[in-house]
Amino acid sequence: MLRISVEEFSIWKKKQLSKGGDQQSFAVLLDCIGGISTSDLQLISINPEGNLHLKQDLEFLESIWNEHLLKSCPIQYLCGITFWRDLKLKVSNKVLIPRPETELIIDIVCNLFKKKSDKLIFAELGTGSGAISIALALAYPFSEGVATDIDQDALEIATKNYLNSSKQSNLKFYCGNWWSPLESFKGKLDLAISNPPYIPKDTYEKLPKEVKNFEPKVALFGGEDGLKHIREIIQKAPLFLKEKGWLILENHFDQGETVKQLLIKNKFTSIEIVNDLSGIGRFTIGKI
Ligand SMILES: C[S@@+](CC[C@H](N)C(=O)[O-])C[C@H]1O[C@@H](n2cnc3c(N)ncnc32)[C@H](O)[C@@H]1O
Numbered sequence: 001m002l003r004i005s006v007e008e009f010s011i012w013k014k015k016q017l018s019k020g021g022d023q024q025s026f027a028v029l030l031d032c033i034g035g036i037s038t039s040d041l042q043l044i045s046i047n048p049e050g051n052l053h054l055k056q057d058l059e060f061l062e063s064i065w066n067e068h069l070l071k072s073c074p075i076q077y078l079c080g081i082t083f084w085r086d087l088k089l090k091v092s093n094k095v096l097i098p099r100p101e102t103e104l105i106i107d108i109v110c111n112l113f114k115k116k117s118d119k120l121i122f123a124e125l126g127t128g129s130g131a132i133s134i135a136l137a138l139a140y141p142f143s144e145g146v147a148t149d150i151d152q153d154a155l156e157i158a159t160k161n162y163l164n165s166s167k168q169s170n171l172k173f174y175c176g177n178w179w180s181p182l183e184s185f186k187g188k189l190d191l192a193i194s195n196p197p198y199i200p201k202d203t204y205e206k207l208p209k210e211v212k213n214f215e216p217k218v219a220l221f222g223g224e225d226g227l228k229h230i231r232e233i234i235q236k237a238p239l240f241l242k243e244k245g246w247l248i249l250e251n252h253f254d255q256g257e258t259v260k261q262l263l264i265k266n267k268f269t270s271i272e273i274v275n276d277l278s279g280i281g282r283f284t285i286g287k288i
Contacts, residue, residue: 001035001053006044009052016065025068025075032079034061072210084131089161091129094153096219098131101276102195102250106135108274108283109191112246117142123185123240124148125178125194125233128219130158132193137162137171145171148181151218178229179236189241194233195250200226203252226252227259234262241288248285256281 017026030036035055044052054061068075076082076097082089084098085106091097113120120143124133127147137145149155155173162171174181182189199207199220211220222228230249237247247268251259256273263271268286276282 001055002057003051003053004058006048006050006052009054009058010044010048012058012062016062019065020069021065021075026065028075028079028082029061029064029068031083032081033064072208073214074210077214082129084129085135087131087134087161087165089129089131089134090157090164092153092157093214094151094216095128095157096215098129101278101280101282102132104274104276105132105193105195105248105250105283106139108248108285109136109193110139112285113140113191116140118190119143120145120190121185121188121242122146122191122193123182123189125192126150126196126219126229127158127173128154128195130161130173132195133158133171134162134165136193137168138166141168141170143170146174146182146185147171148174148176148178150175150177151216154216154219178232179240182240186240187242189245191246191248192233192237192241193248194229196222196229196233198222198226198230198250198252198255200224200252222252226255227262230255230259231262234259234266234268238266238268238288244287246285246287248283250283251281253280253282256284259284260286 027038033056064078068078074097076091077093082091082097085103120140122143122145124147127133127149133145133147152175155175159173197220199222201224204221249259260271260273263286268288271286273281274283
């Protein structure tokens, strides 16, 4: 640990932020590499005379910050870590950085299934870093979860994240195209969740470079109209869900109404478009 005065640290921090970037990314760098958490930072303002203990020196932290600014590489990839709900997850450029808005999926599930002792059988299609499935497996300790992805590298990261986050063994990982690894779960699922790739072609081409140049295309690109994967997931969902089983999908900001129509066409009921915290119809849910 390296001791540094709060005064020296504050001057250094101001200089780094004056070069560009945002507070949130800087906080990730300080926490993941520097060992200074957000609550440590709050204490600084209360005790400006004190000292801080850093895991890495300021020069090293500055070199990562400079690389982030120069290449527009997401700080989470440079640090290899991200925070999502109360989880600390490994990430690499093989997985999408789980977004804050996706955190709401867990609250939607908790509203639908109120008893934490429920023996839910759930599947997450396209798990990436494993964020959603791990949070659910922890929230419902008696559940049996399966998380799938087409990318074996992503599944390796998700498996590591699960082992780091949980002492339980109620989550399994399978590789394959959407429903194909789940044949043995036909008619058995209480719940299926997916945040599939849903960005339409035109929008994908215009994504900010920190997304387009670094995050996996397979995690983002949803075909010409963005709905290629959502259609496939909805069409086969009734085969895998139990009677009264729920499907929860994340979609692009303007896809809610179309996803709702797809659910109606495939005999879902109790369909609802759920807004994210910015008031955007980000999730569409339905019961079979
Ligand atoms: C938008 S990311 C979501 C990742 C994670 N669930 C999250 O919310 O952060 C979509 C995920 O779907 C996976 N995927 C893409 N095409 C797939 C397919 N045909 N079958 C299964 N998974 C697929 C990607 O590899 C990626 O991990």
